[in-house]
Amino acid sequence: MCGIVGLFCKTETHRHELGRLTAVMLREMRDRGPDSAGFASYDAGLPDRTRITVLAEGIEVDWGPVAAALEGVLGAEVTVRAVHDHVVFSTDGDGRAARQWIIDNVAGATVLSYGSQIELYKAVGDPDLVAERYDLASRTGTHALAHTRMATESAVTTNGSHPFATGADTCLVHNGSLSNHNRLRRFLEGHGESFQTENDSEVAAGYLAWRIRSGDTISQALEGALDDLDGFYTFAIGVADGFAILRDRIACKPAVVAETDDWVAMSSEYRAIARLPGAADAEVWEPEPARIYTWSLAA
Amino acid sequence: MKRRFDLAEVSRRELNQALHDASDGESFEVLNPRGAHAVACGITADLDVVVRGSVGYYCAGMHQRGGVLVEGNAGTGLAENIMSGLVHITGNATMSAGATGCGGMVVVGGNAGARCGISMKGVDIVVGGDVGHMSAFMAQAGNLVVCGDAAADLGDSIYEARIFVRGDVESLGADCVEKEMRPEHLETLRSLLAAAAPATDGVEASQFRRYGSARHLYNFTIDDVDSLEAAR
Numbered sequence: 001m002c003g004i005v006g007l008f009c010k011t012e013t014h015r016h017e018l019g020r021l022t023a024v025m026l027r028e029m030r031d032r033g034p035d036s037a038g039f040a041s042y043d044a045g046l047p048d049r050t051r052i053t054v055l056a057e058g059i060e061v062d063w064g065p066v067a068a069a070l071e072g073v074l075g076a077e078v079t080v081r082a083v084h085d086h087v088v089f090s091t092d093g094d095g096r097a098a099r100q101w102i103i104d105n106v107a108g109a110t111v112l113s114y115g116s117q118i119e120l121y122k123a124v125g126d127p128d129l130v131a132e133r134y135d136l137a138s139r140t141g142t143h144a145l146a147h148t149r150m151a152t153e154s155a156v157t158t159n160g161s162h163p164f165a166t167g168a169d170t171c172l173v174h175n176g177s178l179s180n181h182n183r184l185r186r187f188l189e190g191h192g193e194s195f196q197t198e199n200d201s202e203v204a205a206g207y208l209a210w211r212i213r214s215g216d217t218i219s220q221a222l223e224g225a226l227d228d229l230d231g232f233y234t235f236a237i238g239v240a241d242g243f244a245i246l247r248d249r250i251a252c253k254p255a256v257v258a259e260t261d262d263w264v265a266m267s268s269e270y271r272a273i274a275r276l277p278g279a280a281d282a283e284v285w286e287p288e289p290a291r292i293y294t295w296s297l298a299a
Numbered sequence: 300m301k302r303r304f305d306l307a308e309v310s311r312r313e314l315n316q317a318l319h320d321a322s323d324g325e326s327f328e329v330l331n332p333r334g335a336h337a338v339a340c341g342i343t344a345d346l347d348v349v350v351r352g353s354v355g356y357y358c359a360g361m362h363q364r365g366g367v368l369v370e371g372n373a374g375t376g377l378a379e380n381i382m383s384g385l386v387h388i389t390g391n392a393t394m395s396a397g398a399t400g401c402g403g404m405v406v407v408g409g410n411a412g413a414r415c416g417i418s419m420k421g422v423d424i425v426v427g428g429d430v431g432h433m434s435a436f437m438a439q440a441g442n443l444v445v446c447g448d449a450a451a452d453l454g455d456s457i458y459e460a461r462i463f464v465r466g467d468v469e470s471l472g473a474d475c476v477e478k479e480m481r482p483e484h485l486e487t488l489r490s491l492l493a494a495a496a497p498a499t500d501g502v503e504a505s506q507f508r509r510y511g512s513a514r515h516l517y518n519f520t521i522d523d524v525d526s527l528e529a530a531r
Contacts, residue, residue, distance in 0.1 A: 251394075252413075254394065270374055284391060285410070286391070286394070289431075
């Protein structure tokens with residue numbers, strides 16, 4: 001069992017309180033997954049400026065020289081700031097190259113996300129404390145995903161926590177389990193994706209990243225996922241300009257969606273949605289199996 | 300007079316204990332359920348319970364007597380294992396509404412999600428809108444009435460329950476077939492539609508088609524059916 005939530009602000013109305021509302025939703029899903037938690041949020045960012053969020057749990061690194069070395073590799077200015085055991089790099093350089101350089105050169109560090117809009121934080125422990133430590137409540141922006149984990153098939157570690165993001169501004173939270181992830185991981189590694197964990201959900205994120213990098217829209221990528229991912233899943237997915245939901249054909253992992261003029265929210269359970277402003281008047285429904293739901297900022 | 304429980308102020312356990320301790324004829328009003336699980340479960344007295352708002356999993360589970368009305372939506376397992384009495388929600392239900400119900404009636408005003416009436420054992424379920432895939436899976440007895448459409452694999456591995464669908468059926472599951480609508484079925488359907496009002500307003504029994512078991516999947520041959528009917 002795990003708990004997932006996603007909130008997509010269609011209008012400006014709630015963007016100033018995106019993080020606070022996401023924290024409210026996450027709290028309601030605590031008892032679906034008390035082991036660990038994580039969240040990703042998307043904001044407007046700066047044009048052509050990439051942020052790379054890195055988990056530096058349990059390692060002592062002087063980040064100044066790392067940023068300087070990265071500047072040399074990218075040929076662009078790099079700044080860095082620490083948020084507890086996470087660090088966030090910011091650069092005008094190539095984000096994908098920066099991600100791979102950090103993976104290859106900073107022992108013990110895990111690159112959690114990169115992109116012009118996304119930041120991503122995760123940790124072991126009570127979801128409320130995780131939200132508090134990384135100050136989820138103060139985040140503003142257009143959309144956010146969050147996850148509470150009850151580990152069933154691998155250890156309780158930060159690296160096993162969601163969300164997962166391997167491609168630019170492409171992020172995923174997953175309730176379920178995949179059965180063909182090892183084979184798919186090898187395939188994707190042969191097609192230029194790199195992975196940092198043994199986790200099945202990271203492979204799903206990598207799959208979407210690969211499809212999108214190859215020119216697919218999020219809908220096309222998810223169309224492919226229906227055929228290529230084997231297992232149980234309810235996914236909530238964030239991309240730079242949108243939000244998506246997909247459930248497998250059997251749809252035994254729960255999901256509920258609510259929509260108002262101002263927002264779309266999805267969660268494992270309605271109680272995470274019930275406390276959102278306007279929830280009482282929202283249209284509420286259960287997403288259908290194998291149906292792709294997308295919302296775009298451009299729309 | 301209605302006894303009022305505001306779940307923003309008192310715990311669900313307090314509510315359910317009060318319902319279990321109550322006597323026939325008492326009325327309850329529940330406010331701010333906010334998707335809480337197991338609201339109004341295990342009622343054994345003839346009570347009248349109104350829940351103003353949406354509930355979470357297993358609302359009115361094991362319901363035995365009286366009525367529970369939810370003005371809103373319900374999560375997984377609405378009225379699971381209902382024995383008798385009435386559970387009525389005005390909105391949508393997610394998965395497994397009326398699962399394993401042995402008797403009584405479950406009314407969903409809106410749509411019901413996947414596996415509505417899974418393993419139903421005598422309950423009557425009336426859905427004002429559509430039902431999701433694999434509804435009435437392994438249904439054993441009772442009636443499932445769908446005023447809208449039914450998604451894929453309706454009635455898969457069904458035993459002796461009856462299914463009535465007014466709209467389209469995406470596909471029938473294993474051993475589920477369309478059957479003749481005889482006068483006794485119309486009569487049953489009419490009384491169910493009447494009992495489920497207002498969720499069924501404007502819906503006529505003549506608009507439905509009937510589905511049930513081809514009886515090839517379980518051990519009895521067709522010759523055994525009369526003896527089974529006689530034993531019921």
